[in-house]
Amino acid sequence: MHPVLYTVLQRLGLGLLTLFIVSIIIFSSIAMLPGDFGEQVLGQQALPETVEAFRKELGLDKPAYIRYIDWIAAVLQGDLGTSFSGRASSGSDQSRSVWELVGPRLSNTLFLAGFTAMIAVPLSLFLGITAALKRNSVYDRSVNAVTLTTISFPEFFLAYLLIVFLAGIFPTLSNVTPDMDLGERITKIALPALTMTLVIVAHMMRMTRAALINLLASPYIEMAQLKGASRTKVIIKHALPNAWAPIATVIAFNLAYLVVGVVVVEVVFVYPGIGQLMVDSVSSRDIPVAQACALIFAATYILLNLLADVIGIVTNPRLLHPR
Amino acid sequence: MTTNSNKRGAKGDILIEMKNVEIDGFSDERWHKIVKGVDLTLRRGEVMGLIGESGAGKSTLGKAAMGYAQPGCKIRSGSIMFDGIDLMAATEAEKRQLWGSRIAYVAQSAAASFNPAHRLIDQTVEATVDHGISGESDAKQDAVGLYESLQLPDPGNIGGRYPHQVSGGQLQRIMTAMAMSPRPDLIIFDEPTTALDVTTQVEVLVAMRDIVEKFNTAAIYITHDLAVVAQMADFIKVLRYGEEVEEAETRKMLSQPEEDYTKSLWSVRALHKDESPSDDIALSIKNVDAAYGNTVKVLHDVSIDIPRGRTVSVVGESGSGKSTTARVITGLLPPMTGSIEFNGETLPNALKDRSKDQLRRIQMIYQMADTAMNPKQTVADIIGRPLEFYHNLKGKQRDDRIIELLEMIELDESFMDRLPGELSGGQKQRICIARALAAEPEVIICDEVTSALDQIVQEGILKLLLRLQKELNITYLFITHDIAVVTAISDEIVVMFQGQVVEQGLKSKILAPPYPDYTQLLLSSVPEMDPDWLSNLVEERG
Structure with missing residues (x-):
């Protein structure tokens, strides 16, 4: 294999690894945000049972690592999840998919x-x-x-x-x-x-x-x-x-x-x-959307830096034309 | 100027005439005179050698012959006439018309002077094509012919490579082809072989001399090496401190130099030490293999015995493993296999496993005294550090010992408060020697310690090292590529080639026939002060 191709693939691999680590950081820092979507939507006066039921519906009652695995597995399949907003604990579900929000x-x-x-x-x-x-x-x-x-x-x-x-x-x-x-x-x-x-x-x-x-x-x-x-x-x-x-x-x-x-x-x-x-x-604790945005930002940084690396490599004749 | 008129002028019209040229250089926040009123006349087809120590202004003068002053320099006064064109009055654009077409330049470091981003052939013909001297395809065809006459391997294809893909000696020859491509009237060779090994230097010298002769090109050959210039030049001009010392036809200059300074340029070659054999081995390297990383093996089964109180010189071209051997001995690079024995006991391989006393006994002096000292520390700090570290000397005791050491290296108390930046190259190297001595070592490894110094300074350092050896019974492992230095100071010689020891033994044995092939090649490649040396060598080698 040409050494440049090898280096580029290597960088690409490192980029993916970085993205994976960043996804963990994103997930945990958003999980650590103070406040809770349930309380945010239902208000301070909501009964604890109502909040609990709402959390359960959104899957927020599961342990963090399970939520992470669910999320990342879905992301890998191209599914960024469903936005929290537009949901209510009862009544009609008007929620939209994250992609619908983020895409445009x-x-x-x-x-x-x-x-x-x-x-x-x-x-x-x-x-x-x-x-x-x-x-x-x-x-x-x-x-x-x-x-x-x-x-x-x-x-x-x-x-x-x-x-x-x-x-x-x-x-x-x-x-x-x-x-x-x-x-x-x-x-x-x-x-x-x-x-x-x-x-x-x-x-x-x-x-x-x-x-x-x-x-x-x-x-x-x-x-x-x-x-x-x-x-x-x-x-x-x-x-x-x-x-x-x-x-x-x-x-x-x-x-x-x-x-x-x-x-x-x-x-x-x-x-x-x-x-x-x-x-x-x-600010509205819409976790799936925030996570999706953060992930897109991270991917942008990694991709552009990868591109810069590749330009650095292919314009360096020492790497492009080895001895 | 007229001492050589018998020979001068035989070749043609005056091509370049410089009169009373003064050049200033800017450093330390002010302008200094670098060249102080030098005259220079060169006729068509003549080769002039311009020689002097570093700082003599020879390179600056050589570039001034093109009407060029490097950044930080300016040609203050004088006249420079190139074939009827007044270069002092010419505009940048007018001078650019001459550069790369009628005047070409060959730089010291070919590796740094080729653009890493372009193929060699494109760079070779660039000036020729840009100046409209010939079309691109004609110029390239001609370049291949030049490569061929410069005896480059695979001349048809070597131009398609990038600078980093060919060796230093080949690059230097390609640069000569680049200079020759527009068929200039004048080529300035600025120390073109200084960065090369002796064995490579010979090939490049022959190639350059033949091609200059073939096209009857005039040349100014700048170097600090008299023996090299003797092979190349019809006549020689000696510069010192920006002034002309003398100028004479080459043979006359070699046989009867007039000025004391010129005579002193020979002196290092007169230094001589008688060898004395010894069986008392101080340091012994046994079957060492070593590698950087785990991949490229640079030492193969190296064994060297170093007798106490003697000088063992390790010679070989760059890449032969000389400096790696030093790193293995000091523990900086632990060997893969093999061992280092010191006074009969095996030293731990790695630096960190050695005791303070083991460290103290082996000291090292480096090639670049500049970078081997902390520029912010005074001489007293530099020499005082090993005194505190190894001998726990403090206060007055320490200062007394520093003065003692300074006297040993022929400097005095007044140097204690100076910073390295205030010292000359030779003085810096002396301070490094004193620092090594401060530890009271048994063995000192000298890694190319005189390579960066001018000949006269070199001689002083070598004399000092020899005297110290006599007084203190110090053992030297002397690493160098300079055979003249080796013959001057060694007892024993080790010849290395591609990471292996080719030969080792007493100086008289190594330097006398019969030689193994490589030693023969190495020894015969050292330029001699004989204008016919190169021609004879070429004949011998066929």
């Missing part, structure tokens, strides 16, 4: 994240490369200063600033619905996407710049210069191919943030993303 929210989040990434990643790479090329110039300093400023503001503050200045141009409410067409959706998410771009560009841009400048001290860069290569060519052809590993790591980190860390932005723009869903489910 997740696709909204991925849409926003994907759209933001399409702007932010090329922009950061461009800024990073040009800043490295003209390092210590006015351009370099201003790019650094501006991106540092935007990353230093709290997200909600940036969001409100954008609303103040751009409210006339873009809608300030991003309440997308499935029946909107693409153009309308994009108009709706313009402001949140812009906010998040401003938040993540600095990190990726600075890392690109640092990774490149770090390499510029290498003897092979001096060699390229002494072969008469222009500055642009030195950066693009001689430095960049060796800088992908650190850059990919930072990009992966920021993309993961776009999926899992944007609840504040969602709240400001009333965007129906998965972040809000998770916050809601935690």
Whole structure:
């Protein structure tokens, strides 16, 4: 087997192992949350017997390890379970499956994240490369200063600033619905996407710049210069191919943030993303939904980091072309 | 400058002329003069040797001949004319037109100077194609021809490999092919063989010399090794502290150097110690096999006897297991099988199982004195630590002993409060010696202790080690790849090759024929101060 394939499979295996461990952590930390769904729904005055019956219906009376095994076994079969909300101890059952709740929210989040990434990643790479090329110039300093400023503001503050200045141009409410067409959706998410771009560009841009400048001290860069290569060519052809590993790591980190860390932005723009869903489910003790969201977040992190690892491996000729 | 006019100028027009060039370098927060007004003239087809110790400014001057100042340097004044083009006045873009087309550069470390991300053939022809000298396919075809004339294995395919897939000697030859690809008028060779083993160095030298001759290319060959430059250059310029010491035609320079400094560059080779046999074995390595991890075995059945109060030198090229042997003796790398006997008793294999006294008796000195000392500790702390640890010396007793040790290594009290950063390379190595002596050891393992030092400093350190041996009856295990050092100071020699001992015995026996094949190859590869040495060697080896 090619060593790269072997390494990738190995990383994949480690990723799955991590996900398994994380699932235990998620389950136990949610189990340790104070309060109880039964009491939450039925209120403080509910009779203990009623609460007990309700708990039994939801399966909360079983020991924790059994509940974990039930849950993880179902998840492995693609069943994220049924949401607690909409249930009542008596009367009609209006509960929905977790996937029904999470699915549309997740696709909204991925849409926003994907759209933001399409702007932010090329922009950061461009800024990073040009800043490295003209390092210590006015351009370099201003790019650094501006991106540092935007990353230093709290997200909600940036969001409100954008609303103040751009409210006339873009809608300030991003309440997308499935029946909107693409153009309308994009108009709706313009402001949140812009906010998040401003938040993540600095990190990726600075890392690109640092990774490149770090390499510029290498003897092979001096060699390229002494072969008469222009500055642009030195950066693009001689430095960049060796800088992908650190850059990919930072990009992966920021993309993961776009999926899992944007609840504040969602709240400001009333965007129906998965972040809000998770916050809601935690506050209403809707355990299956909270667990599903946490698991999706964990899987996102692991997957993106795995991807960064793989990019690091395939752009390293020592690994790709062993002796 | 005119001492060699009889020979100079025979080859062609003036190609490069530098006059009164001054170059500044920035370090320690201020500008220093690195090159202080040097003149240099080179004609077409000539090879100039530029030699001097590290810090002499030879590399900086060599790059200045291209109109290039490395980051942190600037060419302050003087004139540099390359074939009628004023490089001092030329713009970056104009100079880039010359670099990689008419002037090429061969760097010291080929391994670091090739881009790890691109195939060798692409890098070989890059400048040629970019400068529009020839099309890509023509250039590649030509490169294969160059690989062939540089005697690279499988010239048709080696270019398809990546830098990490070929050996250091091969990379250095491919870099020469890269320099030659655009058929430049001038090549700057910047210490191109310094990082190579002697056996590899010979092959690379021959390849470089032949190809420069074949295309009648002018070259500046920068090195600190006189014997190497003697093989390559038509004439030699000696630099010191950024100034020219003297310049002369090669044969004349070797036979009758005029300046004292030039003469002193020879001196280390004059150092000599008479061997004296002994049967009193202090340290004995018995049938040791060792490996890093559990996979790659690097020592195979190594047995070495080291007599008390003598110097045993271990020689061999890099990767032959010399340093691994040292690690096994000190316990840093426990052997898989075999044992270490010290004064007749078997030492525990692992460092942590040895008693303090066992540790004290075997000390080690390293190649890089810089990294072997804590830069934040004063000399007194560095030498005082083993005194406290092994001998429980404190306060005044300790300080007195430190002064005594400093005197032993020919330094004085005033060094006690200095930090390693304030010392020269030779002084640092002396402090490392004092630190080893502080433990009052019986055996000192010296791992390439003079390799990083200039020749004159090297001589001082070797003399010191010999004197200490005489006074204190210390046993040395001297690890080196430098045969000149070996002949100077050893009693016995051990030759290692691929993790095995090829030969061991008294110096007179090892250094006299008949030799086993490998010893022969190793010994004959050491450059000699004879301009015909390389030619003769090539003839001998066929």
